[in-house]
Amino acid sequence: MAILEVKNVGKRFGGLQALGNVNLSVAENSVHAIIGPNGAGKSTLLNVLVGKLIPDTGSVMFDGQSVLGRKPYEINQMGISRVFQTPEIFGDLTVMENMMIPCFAKRDGAFRMHAIESVAQEKDIVGKAENMLEEMKLIDKRGMNAASMSRGDKRRLEIAMCLAQDPRLLLLDEPTAGMARADTNNTIDLLKQIKEERDITIAIIEHDMHVVFSLAERITVLAQGTPLVEDTPENIKGHPKVREAYLGESQDAA
Amino acid sequence: MFGLDKKDAGLLLIVAILALAAPFILNPFPEGSAMAQFNAGYPDLMQRLVIFGIFAIGFNILFGLTGYLSFGHAAFLGVGSYAAIWMMKLLTMNVIPAIIVSVMIAGLFSLLVGWISLRRSGIYFSILTLAFAQMSYALAYSVLTPITGGETGLQPKYTDPRILDGALPDGQMPRANLFGLDMKDGFELVMGNWVFTFNAGYYIAAVVMLLSFYISIRIFRSPFGMMLRAVKSNQQRMNYTGLNTKPYTLAAFVISGMYAGLAGGLLVAMDTQVGAERMFWTASGEVVLMTILGGAGTLIGPVLGAGFIKYMENIVSKINKTVLEQWFAFMPDGIEDVMVALVYPFVGKGWHLTLGLLFMLVVIFLPGGLVEGGQRIGNLFRSKKAKDTSPDGSKTPAE
Numbered sequence: 001m002a003i004l005e006v007k008n009v010g011k012r013f014g015g016l017q018a019l020g021n022v023n024l025s026v027a028e029n030s031v032h033a034i035i036g037p038n039g040a041g042k043s044t045l046l047n048v049l050v051g052k053l054i055p056d057t058g059s060v061m062f063d064g065q066s067v068l069g070r071k072p073y074e075i076n077q078m079g080i081s082r083v084f085q086t087p088e089i090f091g092d093l094t095v096m097e098n099m100m101i102p103c104f105a106k107r108d109g110a111f112r113m114h115a116i117e118s119v120a121q122e123k124d125i126v127g128k129a130e131n132m133l134e135e136m137k138l139i140d141k142r143g144m145n146a147a148s149m150s151r152g153d154k155r156r157l158e159i160a161m162c163l164a165q166d167p168r169l170l171l172l173d174e175p176t177a178g179m180a181r182a183d184t185n186n187t188i189d190l191l192k193q194i195k196e197e198r199d200i201t202i203a204i205i206e207h208d209m210h211v212v213f214s215l216a217e218r219i220t221v222l223a224q225g226t227p228l229v230e231d232t233p234e235n236i237k238g239h240p241k242v243r244e245a246y247l248g249e250s251q252d253a254a
Numbered sequence: 255m256f257g258l259d260k261k262d263a264g265l266l267l268i269v270a271i272l273a274l275a276a277p278f279i280l281n282p283f284p285e286g287s288a289m290a291q292f293n294a295g296y297p298d299l300m301q302r303l304v305i306f307g308i309f310a311i312g313f314n315i316l317f318g319l320t321g322y323l324s325f326g327h328a329a330f331l332g333v334g335s336y337a338a339i340w341m342m343k344l345l346t347m348n349v350i351p352a353i354i355v356s357v358m359i360a361g362l363f364s365l366l367v368g369w370i371s372l373r374r375s376g377i378y379f380s381i382l383t384l385a386f387a388q389m390s391y392a393l394a395y396s397v398l399t400p401i402t403g404g405e406t407g408l409q410p411k412y413t414d415p416r417i418l419d420g421a422l423p424d425g426q427m428p429r430a431n432l433f434g435l436d437m438k439d440g441f442e443l444v445m446g447n448w449v450f451t452f453n454a455g456y457y458i459a460a461v462v463m464l465l466s467f468y469i470s471i472r473i474f475r476s477p478f479g480m481m482l483r484a485v486k487s488n489q490q491r492m493n494y495t496g497l498n499t500k501p502y503t504l505a506a507f508v509i510s511g512m513y514a515g516l517a518g519g520l521l522v523a524m525d526t527q528v529g530a531e532r533m534f535w536t537a538s539g540e541v542v543l544m545t546i547l548g549g550a551g552t553l554i555g556p557v558l559g560a561g562f563i564k565y566m567e568n569i570v571s572k573i574n575k576t577v578l579e580q581w582f583a584f585m586p587d588g589i590e591d592v593m594v595a596l597v598y599p600f601v602g603k604g605w606h607l608t609l610g611l612l613f614m615l616v617v618i619f620l621p622g623g624l625v626e627g628g629q630r631i632g633n634l635f636r637s638k639k640a641k642d643t644s645p646d647g648s649k650t651p652a653e
Contacts, residue, residue, distance in 0.1 A: 081494070091488065113478060114477045118472070
């Protein structure tokens with residue numbers, strides 16, 4: 001069953017057709033990768049999914065409900081969490097506080113005025129955040145300022161923050177961009193482990209073919225704002241259309 | 255204690271002791287001595303110190319936690335003052351209704367201003383709040399003269415209705431009181447050459463300040479306070495964590511507006527008059543200076559900053575040429591004149607110059623304000639001690 005259903009989505013920026021008639025269906029509990037060369041519309045599509053952009057045409061259904069016209073925080077509360085290309089965390093706060101905020105958001109919703117209780121008294125939130133840090137092997141950094149962590153740890157923390165909300169769909173925007181090979185492999189292992197341990201759907205936008213072929217069960221190739229092919233990794237690897245999109249018109253490039 | 259951890263309770267206790275012993279602490283020099291002009295222990299100034307402390311504590315909840323820099327908070331102070339004086343004219347000279355209503359009216363007004371201004375962030379937010387404050391000032395100064403008294407301002411009159419109070423005896427002016435305790439009541443304690451003044455109004459303002467400070471600590475330590483710091487840190491992540499930033503910032507804005515209204519009401523309770531100049535943009539700028547000078551985002555910083563600026567405004571500005579000549583009288587005539595000429599621009603009416611220079615020094619060398627200065631001095635002592643006991647000298651990170 002599809003948890004995310006994108007139908008006929010189009011988006012135009014001035015004279016540029018960023019997305020033209022995109023159809024995409026992500027099956028529940030699968031890992032679905034969206035790949036494509038620069039300017040293919042991957043980021044635009046992602047921004048449509050999280051409510052940052054509203055498409056000109058088409059519909060986006062998540063679990064039977066339309067996400068169009070909803071604000072990013074409302075879409076998040078529906079069960080879609082997003083991991084950014086450069087880790088977006090609360091740099092001025094400690095790692096523990098970073099971890100507690102999504103726990104509060106999960107329990108209390110988009111806004112709650114609890115101004116008199118102290119944070120330390122919220123035993124269930126503290127416990128949940130500690131467990132999550134433990135699981136992500138970040139517990140010894142709990143008192144650290146999040147901004148002073150390494151790039152890899154920031155990525156881990158951001159993923160942990162998303163998971164703390166028990167999302168049904170985790171969107172990753174080039175999660176290994178700018179990472180060293182070792183960090184990339186760590187991230188791949190982490191995502192594999194997450195997939196094994198939870199009922200979660202993962203949609204991943206990625207440049208790095210190594211990451212895509214290590215993780216994805218289905219792959220959609222975008223080019224010039226339209227899906228070119230959708231298939232299993234094995235079939236995508238040798239697909240002539242994909243080679244053409246990535247390597248250019250010339251068929252005998254090799 | 256009171257739901258605070260040890261460190262915060264200690265801080266509250268220190269502030270309480272300082273506030274309650276202020277008549278002693280601020281009057282360290284004997285009467286009639288050359289240094290007596292540095293004494294700040296007279297009621298009018300002590301009241302201002304704590305009332306502007308409240309104003310700055312509230313401002314810090316908005317600016318220190320969320321990072322939204324309001325340039326129009328004097329409007330809420332002014333609205334609170336007008337509300338308080340109308341309570342005194344219509345209802346009673348008792349300060350309780352005046353203060354409660356000033357907080358409520360300022361809260362409502364800040365809800366309106368915040369609702370509109372918080373559509374934008376950064377510099378545009380600051381400009382919107384500034385525009386609102388200047389509009390309020392202009393309205394109070396001219397268009398709304400029937401309500402605000404315009405240029406002359408407002409004060410309680412013998413002929414006001416005051417429905418809860420009995421008729422005043424002939425010729426007696428209405429005086430602000432707390433169930434009969436006159437705000438200007440007090441007594442002087444003479445110890446040798448020292449004179450300490452204890453004033454009812456000051457102690458009422460000080461207790462309200464301690465209460466405000468306590469509430470601010472609770473807000474800082476609450477999940478709500480953590481969310482406000484998260485707003486300052488990364489709004490994008492807030493939105494993508496399912497949190498709506500608007501009500502959080504609006505709530506912070508209204509709370510700080512209510513603090514400003516409380517300060518405005520207390521100003522009227524201590525000195526029963528209001529003028530529109532209280533809402534002028536320089537008054538809004540002053541609270542920004544207080545907060546940054548003391549240390550934005552710290553608990554005690556705004557109180558220190560408010561005290562520092564109000565002290566300078568009242569004490570440094572009193573130093574005139576005659577005083578300077580007395581100071582440098584021991585020098586040979588020529589050098590004395592040079593010294594007086596050199597120092598003169600920085601005192602008296604030139605106190606703003608001194609304040610400006612100090613502000614520049616603090617912002618450049620102590621971005622965390624006076625609080626950071628205190629921490630650095632504290633660390634200096636601590637690391638010396640640590641070197642004696644443990645060779646690795648591990649420092650605990652400063653709060």
